[in-house]
Amino acid sequence: MVLLLILFPLAMAALTYAVPSDRARPWLLPVGALAQLALVGVTVFAPRGEVSAVGDWLLLDALGKVVLSFITLLFFLCSLYAPGYLALRADRPNRIFCASLFISLSTMSLVVLSRHLGLMWVAMEATTLISAPSIYFNHNSRSLEATWKYLLIGSVGIALALFGSFFLAYSSLKAGLESTLLFDQLISHAPQLSAPWLHAAFVLLFIGYGTKMGLAPMHTWKPDAYGEAPGIVGTLLAGGVTSCAFVAILRIYQICRAGAEAEFAREIMIFMGLLSMAVAAVFMVRQRDFKRMLAYSSVEHMGILILGVGIGGAALYGALLHLINNGLTKGVLFLSAGNIHRAYGSKLTDDVSGAIRRVPVSGALFLAGFLAITGSPPFGPFISEFTIVNAAIGSGQFLAGGLFLLLLGVVFIGMGATVLAVVQGEPVEAKQPNGFRDGLSTCAPIVLLLALVLLLGLYIPPPLEGLLREAAAFLEVKR
C-alpha cells in the first residue's frame, strides 16, 4: 500500500507523457491527483496503526501522516487550477510540465515515507532535479537564470546534506555500533553516538536541508525561482518541497533529541528561525515585485516553522499546524498573484494597480491571502502563530517570543504596502492588453484554498487535530 503511494503518481506521469494532445493532457492532473488523494486518505485513516513496506525503509508514521495528507491535498487543489491555466498558456507545450508535476508528487511522497537517511536523501535530490523543468516552463532568459540558480544552490545544499548524512553514519561507526542509517535504529542508539560527530552532522544536515527549505542566508534561489516559475509551481515549491525539507530536518532533530543534544539543536534553530524572519522582513519592505515578495514571505514562514521547533513544547504542535496553514495560504497568494500577473503582463507595482477593479475576484483573493498570511484573525495562520508565541512566553523564552512578534509586525507593514499598491488605486491598462478576465477555472480553486484557510482559523476538524497531536507527541517522545 505504501509502495503504491509512490508508484501510482509515477504511472500517472508515464500516462500523462503518453497523451499526445496538449489540450487534453492537463485534465489528467486533477484526475490523477484525486485518485492519489483517495489512496492517501485510505492509508492514513486505515485502522491498523503504522504501515510499512520494503523492510523498514518505508513507513508511514505519525509525522508522515500529517505531511503526506497535506502535500497530496495541496497538489490536488493546485491540479484543479492547472487545466484553466494551461489552456491560457496554449503557446507552450505542456507535456514535460505535466509529467514532471506527477513525478515530483511521487518523489515528495518518497521523502516523507523514507525511514532511511540515504533513501530520504536520494528522494530529496530527485525532487530538486524534477522541479527544474517546471521552473523553466516559460523558456525565457529570466526563467533560465532562475532555474540555474535553483539547481546550483539546491545541489550544493543537497551535497552538504549528504556530507552530513555521512557524518551521522560515522558517529555510529565510531561508537562501535553496527553502522546503520535507519532512523529507528539511529534514534534508539542515539545516546551512544559520538557527540562531536553528531554535532557536526546536525549542522551540515541543517544547512543542507535548510537550503532546500529556503532558510536565510541560504535562501537566495528562492525569490528568483518563485518569481519566475508559474504560480502553480510556486505553490508546490512553497508548500510541498519545502515541507519535505522540513520533515528531513525534523527527522534529524529527533535523533539529536534522543541523543540528549536537543539544547544544541534548539539554540541553532531559534537563531536561524529568527534570522530568516529578519532577512525576509528587510527584503519585503519596499519590494516592487509582488511575486518576489511572496518568495520572501515563504522565507519568513520557513523561519517561523523552524523557530516553532526550536521553542518546542506546544510550539511544535503550532509549527505543524502552521505548515498546513502556510502552505494553503501560499496557494491562495501564488495563484491569485499569477492571475494578476497575467492580467497586467507585469509583476511590478510600477505597472500594476487597481487589481480589485481589473480582476475583482483575484484581487480580493490576493488581499484576503495577504491578511491571512500576516496572521490576521480569523484565518488559520493566526491560530498557529498564536500557539507558537504562546508557547514561547509560557516557557519563559521572552526574547524569542518578543522578537517573533516584532518581526511579524515589520512584515505586516512591509508586505501591506506592496499588496495595497497592487490591489488599490485606478486600474492601469496592461502594456499589451490581453483581455484576461477572472474565470471559473482560474478562480474556483483559489476560493477553495481560501475557504480551507478560513476553516482552519475557526475550527480544526477532530481527525486533523488528532493527527497533529500524534505527530507532535511522536516528535517529542524520548526513545
Place this chain on the structure above:
Amino acid sequence: MLVHILDPVLIVALALNFVALGVSRIRAVITAVALQGMLLGVLPLLVHPGIGVRGIVLVVVTIAIKGFVIPAFLARAMREANIQHEVTPVLSYMSSLLLGAVGTALALVFSYTLPLADEHSDLLLVPASLATVWSGFLILTTRKKAIMQVLGYLILENGIYLFGLLLLEAMPFLVEIGILLDLFTGVFVMGIIIHHISREFSSTSTEHLAELKE
C-alpha cells in the same frame, strides 16, 4: 596492505585542487577534475583491498563517470559555447590559492579535533575530504562561467566521496549507487541548462544571468 600508498595519492588529489583553483583555462580545470575523479575511483581498492566483485563494479563505474563521461560532456559543452577561459573571476587566482591553502590547513587542524575510529586514526582521508569540499565550494562561489561552477560542484562532490570511503563497508549498495546516479543526473541536468544558456546568450557566462537582483 596498500594503505601506505594511500596518503601520496591523497596528496596528489589535494594538489589537483590547487590546479583547479589557480588556472583560468577551463580545459585545464576539466583535466584536473577528470584526473582527480580517476584517482578517487581507484581509492576503494587501497582502503578496502578485499572488496570483492561489487566493489570492483563500483570502482569501474566511478572511474568511467568521474574520469570520462562527465569530463567529455563538459568539454563538449565548452566547445559548443566556444569559451576557453574564465575571464573575470570574482576572486583573483592568487587569492583563491591563498584561501584554498588556508582552508586546507584549517581542515587538518579541525580533523584532529574529531575523534576517529581506531582503524582510521592515522589516515589523511578526513582532512583531505574537508579540504576538497572547501576548494570546490570556493570555485563554485567565485567563478562566473557556468562550466566552472559545475566543475566546482564536482570537486565538492569529490570531497564528500572521499569521506564516504570511510563508510564503504558499512553503507548499503543502494546509497552508493544513489550517489553516483545523482552525480550523473545532476551534471546531466546542469549540462542541459548550460546548453540552453549558451543558446540564449551565445556564451555560458552567468554574468548574463544578472537580471534577477534586489
